[in-house]
Amino acid sequence: MIFLVVLLALIIDKLTDWRRVVQDDGPWLRLRQRVEGRADLASRPWLGLMLLVLLPVLLLAVLLAALEPLAYGWLSLPLHLLVLLYCLGRGHGKRELGPFRDAWRRGDHEAAALVGQRDLGLSADDAPGLLRAVEAQLLWRSHEGFFAVIFWYVLLGPVAALAYRLLALTVELAESQAIRERAGQLKHAFDWLPVRVLLASFGLVGNFVAANRAMLNDLLHWSIPARQLLADVGPAAADLEEPCAGDQGIARLDALAALLVRTRMLWYAAIALWVLFL
Numbered sequence: 001m002i003f004l005v006v007l008l009a010l011i012i013d014k015l016t017d018w019r020r021v022v023q024d025d026g027p028w029l030r031l032r033q034r035v036e037g038r039a040d041l042a043s044r045p046w047l048g049l050m051l052l053v054l055l056p057v058l059l060l061a062v063l064l065a066a067l068e069p070l071a072y073g074w075l076s077l078p079l080h081l082l083v084l085l086y087c088l089g090r091g092h093g094k095r096e097l098g099p100f101r102d103a104w105r106r107g108d109h110e111a112a113a114l115v116g117q118r119d120l121g122l123s124a125d126d127a128p129g130l131l132r133a134v135e136a137q138l139l140w141r142s143h144e145g146f147f148a149v150i151f152w153y154v155l156l157g158p159v160a161a162l163a164y165r166l167l168a169l170t171v172e173l174a175e176s177q178a179i180r181e182r183a184g185q186l187k188h189a190f191d192w193l194p195v196r197v198l199l200a201s202f203g204l205v206g207n208f209v210a211a212n213r214a215m216l217n218d219l220l221h222w223s224i225p226a227r228q229l230l231a232d233v234g235p236a237a238a239d240l241e242e243p244c245a246g247d248q249g250i251a252r253l254d255a256l257a258a259l260l261v262r263t264r265m266l267w268y269a270a271i272a273l274w275v276l277f278l
Helices: 002-015 018-022 026-037 045-067 070-087 093-105 109-120 127-156 158-173 177-205 208-215 226-237 246-277
Strands: none
Touching (some): 002 070, 018 070, 026 158, 045 070, 045 158, 045 177, 070 127, 093 109, 093 127, 093 246, 127 226, 127 246, 158 177, 177 208, 177 246, 208 226, 226 246
């Protein structure tokens, strides 16, 4: 059922707008407001984080436990599908990159900087730095919005996938700095293994030698942020040169996008083999 759920989620994501409907964070945001509004939780951020993440995860686990014994588990398939769709990344990367790509292709770096700050929340001291920041965000959003979610769903099921998404939402949206910091610590632990599997996948579908050279020294370091590893290894695996202007700069983004597509295909094949032989 795992491969079927992943396949259905990808088809729905590509062909419909249902993901935007499913990804309604309103109930969780209201829970966050109530938790952060309680004075007695201000000095106990771990408890607040448990209410924001562990409580919804436990409710999902109870619901799954009630559905799994019925109809050989097929009644739980819609719930698996809804949870996986909810856990995928927010927004549409291609649409959001469109204005930046247009400005960069024209060679209007000032407009590209304004668009990058407005649409992507990025800023840099110079044009090459801005392009590197866009590349890093493209890689990070692909990891956080797809690869890490699929990794934890396939490995541990929808409960782990939901925990990862709620941690990501807490890091991004929580107003309490203490809660954000603790959510970031847990999310770093959740990111550690899938990002390294993703980097190994880059090596298999890209420049193997360059990717291994870029990640070898930091591969097992616990403290290296996942975002930094992706920014260092992704361009090397895509065999990119130094950032450049105009169409050549856009070609860098296209090369990274192609690398991510090839990696997705590799993961689909790996998931299918995982399901067949286990």
